[in-house]
Amino acid sequence: MTEEGSIEAGRRRFNRWALAPSLIVLLVIAVVPALYLLTISLTPFQLVNPGSATDFSAPLRNYRLLPGDPRFVNSLWVQAKLSFWGVLFQVLLGMSLALLLHTRSRFVEFARTFFLIPMVLPPIVVAVIWKLIYTPDISPLYYAAGLLHWTMPSLTSSVDFALIAIIVADTWEWLPFTFLMVLAALQTIPEEYSEAALVDGANRLQIFFYVTLPFIAPVLVISAMFRLIDSVKAFPLIFLLTGGGPGSITEVTNYYAYLLAFDSGEIGYSSAVTVVMLLLVLAVSFGVMWIGRRREALT
């Protein structure tokens, strides 16, 4: 009994020593910065005016300014458009690709790996790739348009096309993610389901809508939410392709916060923008976790 007790105590001591360093480091490099961000957002801190970092005379001033700031409101709207269309295309195309590749053959299994390339590339390389595609002098796209006697406008500096150009690049980069998730789900569908439906005289379309789709629906929702959360991070594409322009057509909230802090030195106001963005992302994350849990409980 006492021996068992000492083993148990030794185990607990070991656990504490194993966990403590990580918890302390996480506290210092994640929790403390988050609290600091919150604190700074209550000040009018500007880089050119160091004294303003400790000015808490009007703590909620930044937050009061936000609703009346047309650039901030516009940035939320741009982000909403980018996220909506990007996620929609990624889910639809990713699912189509998964359905196309959900088949047995040596060649297809070999090819699957190559479909993942856009997703694993460093994001800045993806931005460079699309920069080359969108630059008229060196782009095969503009050459092809020229062959068809069509003068294509400069996509990334056009009011009508700049956001579309970003959405296309973002979709290209991330459709492998939804593809991979959906393919994994497809592979868990028991073959008997569609066989039974076939015997009952269902056609392919009916099988898709009544057997396959209900089965992969939770995965579609989960991957859409993951993409939704990460769509906030589309920084390199915007940085390299449009710089938020023309005007503020492609200026998402993340980019606006970046410009405020590191271009204009408005650290306090930028922190407030970031805090609001963080809260929105957290709300969606809660949703993802809730759905994830429920799904885990169901299966």
Next chain:
Amino acid sequence: MSEPSGRTAGVGRQVGIAVVLVVLLSPFLWLLQMSFKSNDLILQFPPPLIFRPTLENYTSLWHSAFSASFVNSLLSASFSTALALLLGIPAAYALSRWTERGRHTLSFAILVTRMAPPIAFTIPFFLFYRWIGLLDTVTGLVLIYTSFNLPLVIWMMQPFFESVPPSLEEAALVDGASARTIFLKIVLPMVAPGIAATAILCFLYAWNDFFFALILTRTNARTAPVAVVNFMNYEGWEWGKIAAGGSLVMAPVLIFSLAVRRYLVSGLTAGAIKG
């Protein structure tokens, strides 16, 4: 009907898949072929199907400041991976032998660090580094990369530890081994493949970073992704060199990530669903 899910692919379908693959990868292949062309050739349309590839872009790149930034990328990614593994592996082990509640709380914390937009960390880190003089240092990059790599290690390693049968540890306990010995001598060797996969993912996340390096470095600690962008801004429009720079930055990523593609999804969805 013993055939598992999915019909066998017909020839038509296979051709279709091949065409889709080529179309999808064409932007990527365009960058790659450009890196082997001289600038005159790049501007030539219609593009010649057969040309004599040149390594000129790569060699001139290597003799420029780019090689130093490549080394910076290598150093910051390696050190942050090592640090995250050193701290995170024991923590993941302890958690895998722990109660459900503690794990759920932690998985939420991990999710938050994974989901937060990078700028949320950048502002406090920038101010702090400016104050203690860590701006533009590899050390500074290692620290901030650890902020997302450590949660990733803790998340990724847990299922590997769970797959080690408890009976092994119990047997060693009976033989009088301490918890530390069991961890180091019995459990760790069994999860070696998991450690390798996790290490590669950590390395890739740090290597791929652009945002943190853009803001927290200037010249001394500039990483390869930032250096590529700098070409665009300062070295005119040397497309061949830009393409070669991009190709060099993506080379290690392509090699490594294809090796761990099985774990890519669980790394990407860390925190929300079980890997």
